Amino acid sequence: MSWQIAIDGPAGAGKSTIAKMLASKLGFDYLDTGAMYRAVTLKALQLKINLENEEEYKFLDSTQIDFVENKIFLDGKDVSKEIRSIDVTNNVSLVSKFQYVRDTLVAWQRKLASNKNIIMDGRDIGTVVLPNANLKIFLSATVEERARRRYQEMLSKGNENISLENTIKEISKRDKQDSNRDISPLLKAEDAIEIDTSNLSVDEVVDKIISIVMERGYKMENVKTENEKIVETNVVEEAAAEETTAEEIAEDVEVSEEVDEVSDADFDEDQNEADEEDEEKEIKPLRPMQLVEGTITEIYQAKKQVIDKEGKVVRKAKDQRLLLRLENGQEGLLFRKDVANVKEDEDLADLFMEGDKLQVIVKRVYPDGGRVLLSTILVEKRNRIKKFEEVIANHGYFTAKVIKAIKAGLILQYEDFTCLLPHTQIRVEPEEYDSLVGQEIIVAPIRVDYNRIRLIVSHTVATAIKNKENKEKFISTVKVGQEFEGVVKNIESYGAFVEISEGVEGLLHISEISHDRIVKVEKVLNVGDKVKVKVIKVEGDHIGLSRKALLPNHWKDFMDTHNIGDVISGEVIEINRAGVVLSLNEHVQGFLPKSEFTWERDTFIEDYIKLGDQVEAKIIELDLNKKRIILSRKQLTENPWETLNLKSGDKVTASVIKVLNDGVKVSVEGAAGFLPKGNFGKANESDFVEGSEFEAKVRMFDPRRTKLILTLRENAPLDKRTINKYLKQQEKVTSTFGDFLESFKE
DSSP states (O other), X not given: OOOEEEEEOOTTSOHHHHHHXXXXXXXXXXXXXXXXXXXXHHHHHHHTOOTTOGGGGGGGGXXXXXXXXTXXXXXXXXXXXXXXXXXXXXXXXXXTTOHHHHHHHHHHHHHHHHHSOEEEEESSIIIIIOTTOSEEEEEEOOHHHHHHHHHHHHHHTTOOSOOHHHHHHHHHHHHHHHHHOSSSOOOOOTTOEEEEOTXXXXXXHHHHHHHHHHHTTOOOTTOOOSSOOOOSOOOOSOGGGGGXXXXXXXXXXXXXXXXXXXXXXXXXXXXXXXXXXXXXXXXXXXXXXXXXXXXXXXXXXXXXXXXXXXXXXXXXXXXXXEEEEETTSOXXXXXXXXXXXXXXXXXXXXXXXXXXXXXXXXXXXXXXXXXXXXXXXXXXXXXXXXXXXXXXXXTOOEEEEEEEXXXXXXXXXXXXXXXXXXXXXXXXXXGGGGGGTTOEEEEEEEEEETXXXXXXXXXXXXXXXXXXXXXXXXXHXXXXXXXXXEEEEEEETTEEEEEEETTEEEEEEGGGSOSSOXXXXXXXXXXXXXXXXXXXXXXXXXXXXXXXXXXXXXXXXXXXSOOTTOEEEEEEEEXXXXXXXXXXXXXXXXXXXXXXXXXXXXXXXXXXXXXXXXXXXXXXXXXXXXXXXXXXXGGGSOOHHHHOOOOTTOEEEEEEEEEETTEEEXXXXXXXXXXXXXXXXXXXXXXXXXXXXXXXXXXXXXXXXXXXXXXXXXXXXXXXXXXXXXXXXXXXXXXXXXXHHHHOOO
């Protein structure tokens, strides 16, 4: 069962300092909740999300944060230094204000606390995060004392532009804000023990908390206090370690293939009678795997087995051995087979003398406490295991075989060393542990456990290191222009992350998904989709990908084969107030603006064309980036209004463009004109057929305003009502032309 200690209190009460020292002495994990918020902020900045939008923090659903060896890992990567950057510092308060972020991190913190002996500090640990903690401490101090500490801290960092008076004001303001904030305010839990640190040193506070912990029944064999100085490293990762028996320890570290059985008679025979003074001494008990120093007091030669005539064993065979008096006053036996670096033909009496001092490890302590077996082979093994400190420093990893499952995780074998893989360091559910027995998996050593001469390892860290190595190796071979078939691993608002090799992902930006505009990535791609992509950028460990680069670009193909000035034909698929949309092929459209349809100023396009018609036009603009093709119909001919020279009364030949309700739309040498119905004369509406020609007389010609009115009547006034109605139909009537009609009389 894990043990939880929650430490709360206002700013400057010494929470972090005390929590870290307490964790070190107790052998607990210290969980820096502030570092977790910094890690979230770091990832948010890396993903370039809108920090003000709470919805965009959904990336936390696929994020992993863990603490290993007082280092924080984000998605398997050590980010202990990165989270202290200026950018993170400037934005962490913004990120931590969101309820979704706080709820998610609180859930993580509770999960981590359920698997480890842990200490957390903050302002809502005992009330919100760990309401059922084994021990809740509320640290307090006077405002003046907390301000003084803060003031001294700032001075030590070289900040001299502060005053104690202003620091007191800041601390008071901070207390008010923390106590009255809407989300997780600063409160003292009802069952918390309050400790005023105003007049206490850090060591005094820590010792006081340790005393409380011991009173609550926690077994702390490795706590360092003034009365107990134990040099061995505490095994923190295994919550059930206190229940491990000596036999299990011996099996874990593989001290030997069989355990020596030493009887009371063996000791009585090998040892001289103890001095009365020694008997009166209080002997401190020894623990299995404890490193101690001893002095050789006697060297015993091997004895052969003696059998009487009846075949009964009178005396058992005994191996050569040394008797040592240990530093606690107790005596122990060191058998030849447990002595390191002894050749088969060498005699212990030639290698050792009485009075020699040896470093030995307690191999076994018998239940009665009086019999102790020793080993220097384990000492030699303990020295050899130090080499893994360098492996840890260099972020190395190796493959180890899974031997068995235990409460704390898995036991593995690497060379002749045992490895403990805590369940927090492998992404496998405990019920699946048995399926791993006999298999080999990669692990990274994260700590050398000298107490048990074994390694604490992590599959999570090893995977992250291997993935990083593979990624770096793979990226070094990636070139712009290479193509891959990848798998969509994650989708964000700005694009998708595509895995193009194991553990190697590139960003497929939303703008590179398709040649068409994409509003939501989810409408085109889903997690798990296979997608062909092309590398368009490699910067450091960042790979930019493009899907559209491998898709047919119909717009580019069209523009590559056409130039401005080319005359093309397209089908009318839309007519609107702005102009005409023409389909140039199955995938490409062009736009014919109203102003480019004819040379007249106020064109009514539907007088000329309808949906489905084929229209010939000239390309006047090509823009691939905007996928825009602008066309002109009028530029296929010269401007007739610049070449025509007509006056009222001139006779002209007109061609019928369209018969309207109020007259006939005509063309005179390319210029559009109008024959009002009231000026038909003796002609009937049925006499006018689209494409037919007739002779007429000019009633009005205004080239500047592109207006031409015809009549078939002699000496007849213009039909103003019909003309005005026609002009209204044409969408615009100029006041100048209206004035002209008003003043025109014949």
